[in-house]
Structure formats: structure tokens, C-alpha cells
Amino acid sequence: MxxxxxxxxxxxxxxxxxxxxxxxxxxxxxxxxxxxxxxxxxxxxxxxxxxxxxxxxxxxxxxxxxxxxxxxxxxxxxxxxxxxxxxxxxxxxxxxxxxxxxxxxxxxxxxxxxxxxxxxxxxxxxxxxxxxxxxxxxxxxxxxxxxxxxxxxxxxxxxxxxxxxxxxxxxxxxxxxxxxxxxxxxxxxxxxxxxxxxxxxxxxxxxxxxxxxxxxxxxxxxxxxHAEGVNHLYVDAGADLESAVAIAVNGKAQRPSTCNSLEKVLVHATEAPRFLPRLAAAMQAAQVELRGDPRTRAIIEATAAHEEDWSTEYLDLILTVKVVDSLEEALAHIARYGSRHTEAICTNTHPHAMRFLHEVDASLVLVNASPRFNDGFQLGLGAEIGISTxxxxxxxxxxxxxxxxxxxxxxxxxxxxx
Amino acid sequence: MxxxxxxxxxxxxxxxxxxxxxxxxxxxxxxxxxxxxxxxxxxxxxxxxxxxxxxxxxxxxxxxxxxxxxxxxxxxxxxxxxxxxxxxxxxxxxxxxxxxxxxxxxxxxxxxxxxxxxxxxxxxxxxxxxxxxxxxxxxxxxxxxxxxxxxxxxxxxxxxxxxxxxxxxxxxxxxxxxxxxxxxxxxxxxxxxxxxxxxxxxxxxxxxxxxxxxxxxxxxxxxxxHAEGVNHLYVDAGADLESAVAIAVNGKAQRPSTCNSLEKVLVHATEAPRFLPRLAAAMQAAQVELRGDPRTRAIIEATAAHEEDWSTEYLDLILTVKVVDSLEEALAHIARYGSRHTEAICTNTHPHAMRFLHEVDASLVLVNASPRFNDGFQLGLGAEIGISTxxxxxxxxxxxxxxxxxxxxxxxxxxxxx
CATH class of the missing domain: 3.40.605.10 (Aldehyde Dehydrogenase; Chain A, domain 1)
Structure with missing residues (x-):
């Protein structure tokens, strides 16, 4: 040579x-x-x-x-x-x-x-x-x-x-x-x-x-x-909570080192009292550390989340959780902290699904499915050479x-x- | 302010x-x-x-x-x-x-x-x-x-x-x-x-x-x-010469300051003796200065073309002409000197039209039409904000x-x- x-x-x-x-x-x-x-x-x-x-x-x-x-x-x-x-x-x-x-x-x-x-x-x-x-x-x-x-x-x-x-x-x-x-x-x-x-x-x-x-x-x-994936799941009022827990666990724990893993959960205040204990139990079983805002920590045990947690891609068994009062608050939070990689909503309300789909700016926006599907093979491209953000x-x-x-x-x- | x-x-x-x-x-x-x-x-x-x-x-x-x-x-x-x-x-x-x-x-x-x-x-x-x-x-x-x-x-x-x-x-x-x-x-x-x-x-x-x-x-x-347009017209053996002259004049003289104007003509040797005198007459009428390779200058009057002429975008009433022996020679010349902007062929031979269309690497490849059509409005986009090369x-x-x-x-x- x-x-x-x-x-x-x-x-x-x-x-x-x-x-x-x-x-x-x-x-x-x-x-x-x-x-x-x-x-x-x-x-x-x-x-x-x-x-x-x-x-x-x-x-x-x-x-x-x-x-x-x-x-x-x-x-x-x-x-x-x-x-x-x-x-x-x-x-x-x-x-x-x-x-x-x-x-x-x-x-x-x-x-x-x-x-x-x-x-x-x-x-x-x-x-x-x-x-x-x-x-x-x-x-x-x-x-x-x-x-x-x-x-x-x-x-x-x-x-x-x-x-x-x-x-x-x-x-x-x-x-x-x-x-x-x-x-x-x-x-x-x-x-x-x-x-x-x-x-x-x-x-x-x-x-x-x-x-x-x-x-x-x-x-x-x-x-x-492709930049990092600071990916959110928003659990809407009236969502199927069993499915939301399954999607959160799959998103976080199935292969936590990948860029399409879930990093943050936002949950509507009306569902938080029923959803968060189920989420906590499932995440504990999956050995996931939970961090949370004060309203989350009033319902379940979690480490206090700091400002930098909201913009951090952990690529690890850590998940940060926040209680929000509306779809609007969830959309604003995602626009501010998300990295335009993968964003998901669990909802049964059609207009909310449509607003989330249209308004969230990310390379893949999902309704009622795991963020782990952001992958060329899973999306039907045959294979992928990367994910562009x-x-x-x-x-x-x-x-x-x-x-x-x-x-x-x-x-x-x-x-x-x- | x-x-x-x-x-x-x-x-x-x-x-x-x-x-x-x-x-x-x-x-x-x-x-x-x-x-x-x-x-x-x-x-x-x-x-x-x-x-x-x-x-x-x-x-x-x-x-x-x-x-x-x-x-x-x-x-x-x-x-x-x-x-x-x-x-x-x-x-x-x-x-x-x-x-x-x-x-x-x-x-x-x-x-x-x-x-x-x-x-x-x-x-x-x-x-x-x-x-x-x-x-x-x-x-x-x-x-x-x-x-x-x-x-x-x-x-x-x-x-x-x-x-x-x-x-x-x-x-x-x-x-x-x-x-x-x-x-x-x-x-x-x-x-x-x-x-x-x-x-x-x-x-x-x-x-x-x-x-x-x-x-x-x-x-x-x-x-x-968008980079410059070093744009060619190749006049194939058996092309409609009247149409080829009209396209060349339109390409060169209609608005010479634009990036989709014609800068070079390549003509097949079998057509050169009939085509070049007609081209020269039409270009003279349009006040276009002709430059040419030795084989062109053996047929019509033209200034001697220098090496830099082949890669120059004049944006002016100047046109450089070369005689080639084959479609292959024309394709090789365009690949070497073209700027991937606008390339055209005049031909009546279907396989040649198809080869030119498929093999020439340019933002617009035309068959039997003026390079001046490389414009968003002309191509049906409604308008354009530019031409990307x-x-x-x-x-x-x-x-x-x-x-x-x-x-x-x-x-x-x-x-x-x-």
C-alpha cells in the first residue's frame, strides 16, 4: 500500500x-x-x-x-x-x-x-x-x-x-x-x-x-x-392504558441502546393516577430506573428529574416521566425538547391522533405503536443505511x-x- | 433599527x-x-x-x-x-x-x-x-x-x-x-x-x-x-437538420444571459458538411460568434477553439462547435466538459434518443427540443425558485x-x- x-x-x-x-x-x-x-x-x-x-x-x-x-x-x-x-x-x-x-x-x-x-x-x-x-x-x-x-x-x-x-x-x-x-x-x-x-x-x-x-x-x-433520538410517548386522556404500558416497555427496554428507543413519557393528568402505578410496576420488572417531575413523584416513586433530563438521550434503562394537562402541553413540550427523531401518541380520540400526526415535526410520528418501529426494515424499505433527522x-x-x-x-x- | x-x-x-x-x-x-x-x-x-x-x-x-x-x-x-x-x-x-x-x-x-x-x-x-x-x-x-x-x-x-x-x-x-x-x-x-x-x-x-x-x-x-450551465446540443447522424438549426439558434440567441442557454454544439461527421453551413448562416443572422475545432473550421469560418472554450459558460452570443464521429464520442465529451445542467440531442434514431436520455447526467436531458425549456414554469412546476445542479x-x-x-x-x- x-x-x-x-x-x-x-x-x-x-x-x-x-x-x-x-x-x-x-x-x-x-x-x-x-x-x-x-x-x-x-x-x-x-x-x-x-x-x-x-x-x-x-x-x-x-x-x-x-x-x-x-x-x-x-x-x-x-x-x-x-x-x-x-x-x-x-x-x-x-x-x-x-x-x-x-x-x-x-x-x-x-x-x-x-x-x-x-x-x-x-x-x-x-x-x-x-x-x-x-x-x-x-x-x-x-x-x-x-x-x-x-x-x-x-x-x-x-x-x-x-x-x-x-x-x-x-x-x-x-x-x-x-x-x-x-x-x-x-x-x-x-x-x-x-x-x-x-x-x-x-x-x-x-x-x-x-x-x-x-x-x-x-x-x-x-x-x-442522524442526530440523537430524544423520543416521547404521550399517553392521552382516554387512551388504552394496557396498550400504553406495553408500548412504553417495548419502546424503552426491548433494545435500549438504539436511537429509536423511548426516552420520555408524557401522561395526561386525568390518566396519571391509574396509568403511573401500572407503568412503574412494568418498568420495575424491566429493571428501568424512573425519573419524574413533581406531579409524577406525587403518585409513584421516582428520582427527581432535572432540566437536562428532558433533553437527554440515555440509550440506557432510564425513563423520565411528566404529567401534562392537555394535548397542547404535550405538543409544546415535544416541540421544545424533542430531537425530531421518533414521537408517538397513545390515544383513542381521532382528532387528537390527527393533530399529533400533522403537528409533530419528527422523522416518524406514530399513533398507538412502539417507537422501535423507526427502522427501514420495519417500515418496509427492505433495509436501511441510516435514519436522517x-x-x-x-x-x-x-x-x-x-x-x-x-x-x-x-x-x-x-x-x-x- | x-x-x-x-x-x-x-x-x-x-x-x-x-x-x-x-x-x-x-x-x-x-x-x-x-x-x-x-x-x-x-x-x-x-x-x-x-x-x-x-x-x-x-x-x-x-x-x-x-x-x-x-x-x-x-x-x-x-x-x-x-x-x-x-x-x-x-x-x-x-x-x-x-x-x-x-x-x-x-x-x-x-x-x-x-x-x-x-x-x-x-x-x-x-x-x-x-x-x-x-x-x-x-x-x-x-x-x-x-x-x-x-x-x-x-x-x-x-x-x-x-x-x-x-x-x-x-x-x-x-x-x-x-x-x-x-x-x-x-x-x-x-x-x-x-x-x-x-x-x-x-x-x-x-x-x-x-x-x-x-x-x-x-x-x-x-x-x-445552481452552478453554471455548460450546455450542449448533439446533432446525431440522420437528425432533422432544419429543426436542429432552429433549436440551436433558439438555445443560443433567445436570451443568451440565462443559465439554460446553449453553449456548445457537437455534430456527427456525416451531417457536418450539410449542417454546419446552415448553422453558420443562421448564427451569423443572429450575430453569434462561432468558435470551432479543426474539423469544423475545415467546413465553415470560425475562430479556433481553445481547450478552455469547451468548459466555458459564455452567457453571451458565442457558440463553440465540434465534429464528432459517434454518439459515444458525444457522450464522452459531455461527461467530461458538461456541468450537469442542460443537455440536448437532435436525433431520429430511437435507440440513440434512449441512450442519451438514460446515460447523460444532467438536471434536464432533452430530445429534439430547446435547452431553454429548463425553467420551472416551462416544465410545469408553476414557477421556480432556482435550478439545482x-x-x-x-x-x-x-x-x-x-x-x-x-x-x-x-x-x-x-x-x-x-
Whole structure:
């Protein structure tokens, strides 16, 4: 390997050339590469596990936390999920070249929009090696090339997975350079990628707040980032309280380290005396620490909530609870403290459901369902490359469509402008 | 007026509050404000003309070019165009709250996307005062607030127009702060706007290359910018040459200062001997200077084209011509020198039309029509706030839809995640 700067520049140039070829690739070839990857994950699993064991051994030696080790581990279940996801993406309709609504102008010009790839995507992510396969699959289906900068803990796993992906591309007659792993998984590679304007059309950072802020500050090209999820559940007057407790427990405790977990509960004052004791019992069973405002603490035992609790994403078994007097107060609280990620209401009152849906500004707004559904797979996108909380281009889970754009096309027979 | 920084911050905060109110405004109120503006443009035209005359007198005194004076002038034709545009935007379906494809997931959860406003738009533009009305109308229809930073030459005109717009908002029961003019039309206001992350959701710069690059470099929020248009017409073997000449003349000479004008012609070698003399005669009649590669200059009189000619946007009565041997050569030339703005082919060969449409990467790709159609009004968007040549969020003419986004919504009856 030559020195990093020229090497990364060369990778990006090769990716751009591959992206131009991929933009013209047949839907069948792209689907074939995805199917081949699924096959190879099964047939070459032992080798992938061996590479993963090298990463796991190194990580254990350096004292990585158990949670991080778990995220690093390639298990049979992850393999099966990846295979299922690859086959699902392979079978989805190919988006590229589709023409949306060709309409006829008064002068006879036919005007429409054709879906096209974005070009080259820079994807910067942390320890989960399965993201390597998921992001590559979506990028390929969308006709893009992708430059993957995974975490250094997952280096051997990522390299082995990219070898499988590239072998599949070649076997399907597509350029291997469409999926490339950045060979220097350190911070300098991130900063370098941020400078590759004209070569990278988009950077998607997925990881901690510090990583995302770094990329947003340094990148000279568009960035699609997801911020933290300070997610609320508002339990309305007259809501089904059994369902509200189940949704709160699922939202908080099913997988508390994820950005779509529940962090705050707001409950209408008329329901608080009946709802809060049931919530407290269920949360105690789930080993969740409760914090509360004074009105909550008058009804159940909870630590006193401080001002910063209302804007904190715990990503842990902690939940803060507040009693409110109206839907309006809940809406105002969410507008002030929410992070535009995932917001939910439990209600049986139709106008309240409609107001909440229309007025809450968040990437996913739910009525009578768990915030944990804010996930590309759960929402029906097949898979996701991240959840955007910026509003430009994509707001919410990003699947294949969010990795494309549209250009205008016009078909004439000699039209000129008056 | 207090000092500029705090004043601009206050304007932006008031705009954000107005945006929240506007996001909930009824479609009828927004349409009413647009209709009232159209009415007032007619009834209060004399006052607007008087304000415009102050700008024109100052501009003449400072020696502004005739072309710039023309762009500054509010004429009866511009008034009528603005009125027509306002009424057309008023009558368009209101995009906000529309739900796209509510589908049912296997667990019964109904998932869809709801169209919502972006929030607050910063619009930075140069001398044309009609842009004040066009941008405000699109922003209002899309449920956004807009902070207008017009050029200082148009200060009195813009202020008078914004007074009309704000009076219409108030009469329709909407917050006047949804449309505001930045009171310091100098460069420092641009830099300040670029720092208002968290208050401005988007900045759209429209003007010269220097302005756009400044905003792209400084802005701490997403920017939708249009770069220059190095636009080509490829005349294929077997094309209708009469139509090709008409399209070339229309593209080049109808309004040469616009970004959708034609700058380069590529002609297939088999047509060059018949096409080029006809092109030269027509361009001479339109007072267009021709530059050409050696093969062109072997057939017609033209200045020798230099390497930089192929990538230059003249915005003037200059056209550069090249003879190519194939569609492939034309596609490669466009990929190398084009600016992804507007690209056209004249052809009668269906597979060539299809290849050009699919393979050329530009915000508008045309077959047998003039590049001058790359304009929101001409493409049927009602009006436009600019033409984006970046691919994220909007690629090409930006109308009402491009000033909105979608959020996910999910309707359940107690669903939780397994």
C-alpha cells in the first residue's frame, strides 16, 4: 500500500469510474450480484467467522466493553438476517431509469422525471460489520459506488465481507471497484474523505455524536446524518392504558441502546393516577430506573428529574416521566425538547391522533405503536443505511430510494421557446 | 433599527415562529394570501413603480450596465407575469399534509409518508425584484417562512414588494413574519445568514458564481445552489437538420444571459458538411460568434477553439462547435466538459434518443427540443425558485414540491416490536 492520501484519492477515482459503469448496468446483473453475495455468505461463512474471531480476540485483548463485543460478533442469526435482506433487496423492483409521470405541456413537450443514481457514496460507520453488507447492498441496488470506512475493531471482518461482495460483483460482470473498503480505518481517513468533493457525491456518517459532528463540520459535500433520538410517548386522556404500558416497555427496554428507543413519557393528568402505578410496576420488572417531575413523584416513586433530563438521550434503562394537562402541553413540550427523531401518541380520540400526526415535526410520528418501529426494515424499505433527522433529501429511514435522485427529461419534436 | 447581528437573529427567530404557525395554516388561507398579493400588485402598482424608479435612478447614477438596469426594471409585462404566476400557484393543490401511499405491514401497522414544510428558507439573490414575489409565493404555498436577502440595487423595490406580501398575509390571517426582507443588503448579512444553523433550515443562493461559492463555503446548513450551465446540443447522424438549426439558434440567441442557454454544439461527421453551413448562416443572422475545432473550421469560418472554450459558460452570443464521429464520442465529451445542467440531442434514431436520455447526467436531458425549456414554469412546476445542479434533495428546477419534505407516519392499534 502506498501512502494513504494518494491511495484514498485513487480509490475514490476508481469508485467514480465504477459508478458510471454501474449507472448503466442491467437490473439483472445488479440483482445477480446481490444473490451471489447471499450464496457466498452461506458457503464461505467459516472463513468470515475466522476473520471475525481475529477482530474479537483483538478487541477482548484491548478491553472492549461487552456491549461493543456483542455488536462486533458475526453470529448465525446475523448471517441469516443478512442473507434474507440481500435476497429481499435483490427481488425489489430496480429503481434506476424509472420515469415518474410523463406529462404533456401545452406545446406538446413531454416532461417527466427519471430516477438516477447519486454517484459515489462515502459511508463512515463504527463497529457493526453487518452494516458493511447492508450499506453495500442498498448502494448497489441504487446504482451507486460506495467507499466504506468501517471501524478499526472490525477491520478483518469488514475486509473479508468486502472480498465476498467484490467477488460477487465480478462474477455478475460488474466492476469490483463499486464496493471498496478504505484501507486506513483511522480518523485521518475520515478527514480525507471529507475533502473529496467532486469525487464523493454524499457522505453518510453513522455512529456517535462526535463522529457525526466532525463529518458535518469538515465535509465539503452533502452529508446525511442522524442526530440523537430524544423520543416521547404521550399517553392521552382516554387512551388504552394496557396498550400504553406495553408500548412504553417495548419502546424503552426491548433494545435500549438504539436511537429509536423511548426516552420520555408524557401522561395526561386525568390518566396519571391509574396509568403511573401500572407503568412503574412494568418498568420495575424491566429493571428501568424512573425519573419524574413533581406531579409524577406525587403518585409513584421516582428520582427527581432535572432540566437536562428532558433533553437527554440515555440509550440506557432510564425513563423520565411528566404529567401534562392537555394535548397542547404535550405538543409544546415535544416541540421544545424533542430531537425530531421518533414521537408517538397513545390515544383513542381521532382528532387528537390527527393533530399529533400533522403537528409533530419528527422523522416518524406514530399513533398507538412502539417507537422501535423507526427502522427501514420495519417500515418496509427492505433495509436501511441510516435514519436522517435532517429534512433535506431524506427525513427518516433511508432505503434504496433515498440513495437515488431524479433528473428531468423532456421529449419533443422540435419545440423551441417563444 | 438596532445593530445588524441581533436584528437579523431576531428576524430569523420571528421567521421560525411564523413557520410553525404556517405549517398548520389552512390551504384556503395560504391561497387567499397569494390571491390578495395578485390583487394588490394591480391596485398598488403605481406605488411599486415609484419605489422601483428610486432604485433605477440610483443605479443609473452609479453607472450600472444597461443589462443590469433591464433586470432591475419592473415593467407592466413583469407585473402581469407575476400576477399570472401568483394565481397559478394559488390554484395548485396544497402539498402540505398529503399522504403518499399508506401501506399495511404484516403486523397491521399502516405506514406512509406525509408531505411537510422544510421550515425557514434563506433566499439570497441579486438584482431582479420579481424574484422577491416568485420565491415568496412558492415558499408560502409550501408552508415555509422565508428570509429574503435581495441585492442592494433593488432595495426600495424589494421593500415595497415585501410590504404588499406582508399586508396580504395579515389580511389572510397569517403571520407577516413568514415573509421578511433582510434590512442590511450587504455582504455581511450573507455571512451572518450562513451562521444561523438551527434557525434557517436551508439556504438557496441565486446569482453569480462568486456568491454561490461563498455561500457553499460558509453555510452551516444545507445549501441548494445552481452552478453554471455548460450546455450542449448533439446533432446525431440522420437528425432533422432544419429543426436542429432552429433549436440551436433558439438555445443560443433567445436570451443568451440565462443559465439554460446553449453553449456548445457537437455534430456527427456525416451531417457536418450539410449542417454546419446552415448553422453558420443562421448564427451569423443572429450575430453569434462561432468558435470551432479543426474539423469544423475545415467546413465553415470560425475562430479556433481553445481547450478552455469547451468548459466555458459564455452567457453571451458565442457558440463553440465540434465534429464528432459517434454518439459515444458525444457522450464522452459531455461527461467530461458538461456541468450537469442542460443537455440536448437532435436525433431520429430511437435507440440513440434512449441512450442519451438514460446515460447523460444532467438536471434536464432533452430530445429534439430547446435547452431553454429548463425553467420551472416551462416544465410545469408553476414557477421556480432556482435550478439545482447538486443531486441531493432537488436536481433541476425547484418548485413548490422541492421546498417541502416528507416525514414517515405509522398508524397502529397497539403494535410493539418482537
Amino acid at each position: 502506498v501512502n494513504a492520501p494518494s491511495s484514498l484519492l485513487q480509490l475514490a477515482q476508481a469508485a467514480q469510474a465504477a459508478a458510471r459503469a454501474l449507472a448503466k448496468a442491467s437490473p439483472a446483473a445488479k440483482a445477480r450480484a446481490l444473490q451471489l453475495t447471499a450464496e457466498k455468505l452461506r458457503t464461505e461463512w467459516e472463513g468470515l467467522e475466522a476473520a471475525n474471531r481475529v477482530d474479537l480476540a483483538q478487541a477482548e485483548a484491548t478491553g472492549l466493553s461487552k456491549a461493543k463485543l456483542d455488536r462486533l460478533r458475526l453470529t448465525a442469526r446475523i448471517r441469516d438476517d443478512l442473507i434474507g435482506g440481500l435476497l429481499q433487496v435483490a427481488e425489489m423492483p430496480d429503481p434506476i431509469g424509472a420515469i415518474e409521470s410523463l406529462t404533456v405541456r401545452p406545446n406538446g413537450l413531454q416532461v417527466g422525471r427519471m430516477r438516477v443514481p447519486l454517484g459515489v457514496i462515502g459511508f463512515i460507520y463504527e463497529s457493526r460489520p453487518n452494516a458493511t453488507v447492508e450499506a453495500s447492498a442498498l448502494s448497489l441496488k441504487a446504482g451507486n459506488a460506495i467507499l466504506l470506512r468501517g471501524g478499526k475493531e472490525a477491520w478483518h471482518s469488514n475486509r473479508a465481507l468486502v472480498q465476498v461482495l467484490q467477488a460477487s460483483l465480478i462474477e455478475a460482470g460488474l466492476p469490483a471497484e463499486a464496493i471498496q473498503l478504505v484501507p486506513t480505518p483511522d480518523r485521518s481517513a475520515i478527514l480525507e474523505m471529507c475533502q473529496l468533493a467532486g469525487l464523493l457525491d454524499l457522505i453518510i456518517p453513522r455512529g456517535g455524536k462526535e463522529l457525526i459532528e466532525l463529518v458535518q463540520r469538515e465535509a465539503r459535500m452533502p452529508v446525511l446524518a 435532517s429534512k433535506l433529501h431524506a427525513y427518516g429511514a433511508m432505503g434504496v430510494r433515498e440513495l437515488t435522485t431524479t433528473k428531468f427529461i423532456a421529449l419533443g419534436n422540435g419545440q423551441i421557446r417563444d | 438596532v445593530n445588524a447581528p441581533s436584528s437579523l437573529l431576531q428576524l430569523a427567530q420571528a421567521a421560525q415562529a411564523a413557520a410553525r404557525a404556517l405549517a398548520k395554516a389552512s390551504p384556503a388561507a395560504k391561497a387567499r394570501a397569494l390571491q390578495l398579493t395578485a390583487e394588490k400588485l394591480r391596485t398598488e402598482w403605481e406605488g411599486l413603480e415609484a419605489a422601483n424608479r428610486v432604485d433605477l435612478a440610483q443605479a443609473e447614477a452609479t453607472g450600472l450596465s444597461k443589462a443590469k438596469l433591464d433586470r432591475l426594471r419592473l415593467t407592466a409585462r413583469i407585473r402581469d407575469d407575476l400576477i399570472g404566476g401568483l394565481l397559478q400557484v394559488a390554484e395548485m393543490p396544497d402539498p402540505i399534509g398529503a399522504i403518499e401511499s399508506l401501506t399495511v405491514r404484516p403486523n397491521g401497522l399502516q405506514v406512509g409518508r406525509m408531505r411537510v414544510p422544510l421550515g425557514v428558507i434563506g433566499f439570497i439573490y441579486e438584482s431582479r425584484p420579481n424574484a422577491t414575489v416568485e420565491a415568496s409565493a412558492l415558499s408560502l404555498k409550501a408552508g415555509n417562512a422565508i428570509l429574503l436577502r435581495g441585492g442592494k440595487e433593488a432595495w426600495h423595490s424589494n421593500r415595497a414588494l415585501v410590504q404588499v406580501l406582508q399586508a396580504s398575509l395579515i389580511e389572510a390571517g397569517l403571520p407577516a413574519e413568514a415573509i421578511q426582507l433582510v434590512p442590511t443588503p450587504d455582504r455581511s448579512a450573507i455571512l451572518e445568514m450562513c451562521q444561523l444553523a438551527g434557525l434557517l433550515d436551508l439556504i438557496i443562493p441565486r446569482g453569480g458564481k462568486e456568491l454561490i461559492e461563498l455561500v457553499q463555503r460558509e453555510a452551516r446548513m444545507p445549501v441548494l445552489a 447538486s443531486k441531493l434533495h432537488a436536481y433541476g428546477a425547484m418548485g413548490v414540491r422541492e421546498l417541502t419534505t416528507t416525514k414517515f407516519i405509522a398508524l397502529g392499534n397497539g403494535q410493539i416490536r418482537d
